[in-house]
Amino acid sequence: MTGETQTAETPFGSLVSIGLEQTSTVDRVVEELRRAVFEGELESGTPLREVALAESLGVSRPTVREALTVLVADGLATREPHRGVAVATPDPESIGDVSRARGVLELAGVRHWDSADEADREAVRTALQEYGAAVARAAEYGELNRRHLAIHLSLVGLTGSPRLVAMAAQLTAELRLALAQVDRVRQNASDQAASHQHLLDLLEAGDVDAAAAELEEHLQGAESAILERLGLDPNPSPADQ
Ligand SMILES: [Zn+2]
Numbered sequence: 001m002t003g004e005t006q007t008a009e010t011p012f013g014s015l016v017s018i019g020l021e022q023t024s025t026v027d028r029v030v031e032e033l034r035r036a037v038f039e040g041e042l043e044s045g046t047p048l049r050e051v052a053l054a055e056s057l058g059v060s061r062p063t064v065r066e067a068l069t070v071l072v073a074d075g076l077a078t079r080e081p082h083r084g085v086a087v088a089t090p091d092p093e094s095i096g097d098v099s100r101a102r103g104v105l106e107l108a109g110v111r112h113w114d115s116a117d118e119a120d121r122e123a124v125r126t127a128l129q130e131y132g133a134a135v136a137r138a139a140e141y142g143e144l145n146r147r148h149l150a151i152h153l154s155l156v157g158l159t160g161s162p163r164l165v166a167m168a169a170q171l172t173a174e175l176r177l178a179l180a181q182v183d184r185v186r187q188n189a190s191d192q193a194a195s196h197q198h199l200l201d202l203l204e205a206g207d208v209d210a211a212a213a214e215l216e217e218h219l220q221g222a223e224s225a226i227l228e229r230l231g232l233d234p235n236p237s238p239a240d241q
Pocket of ligand 1: 148152192196218
């Protein structure tokens with residue numbers, strides 16, 4: 001915690017150039033804004049105004065300014081010439097690429113269902129039950145989002161490869177911003193729960209091909225919903241134009 005030495009350890013250490021106490025406050029502001037973005041409380045495009053944020057967070061404007069610099073560096077916010085800083089909007093190419101990559105990993109897991117460890121199969125059932133329970137008690141978006149992603153990670157877990165699970169976790173982190181926006185507005189958590197249950201039912205019945213098809217359709221639907229929600233449809237139908 002000495003300010004003048006060894007700051008090279010953190011990637012954004014150089015951005016936080018003000019006093020020590022200020023620095024830890026900046027970190028807390030960054031954490032709070034990250035949480036609000038990931039939990040869908042702050043939508044893409046929402047202006048992050050220094051004055052308003054300083055007031056509601058009870059910190060100084062320079063502290064907010066430093067925190068926003070970190071968020072911009074993180075890719076969670078963008079700085080526009082005439083609009084100031086706003087919550088970032090994920091670009092369609094990245095969303096498409098992440099969707100393809102996670103599809104490959106999750107489908108590999110589904111295809112391993114028969115040969116997977118019973119513990120890994122049980123992890124899928126547990127993740128689904130926990131998600132269903134969260135939907136039933138109308139949990140907040142942040143929790144639904146987290147539990148939803150846990151189901152998808154558990155599918156990758158069927159491969160029995162911690163490395164593939166780690167890769168999938170990394171990929172879904174990139175989608176968290178976008179998913180938070182979609183799930184917040186979509187409000188059809190129970191429909192989603194039904195789709196995952198159908199997938200599991202097909203697996204339990206031994207119909208891996210049908211389960212793989214169901215998953216592909218589910219992921220395609222998720223990608224379309226994200227792009228549509230964010231107004232990023234790369235191939236809008238004539239009716240939409
Ligand atoms: Zn899903």
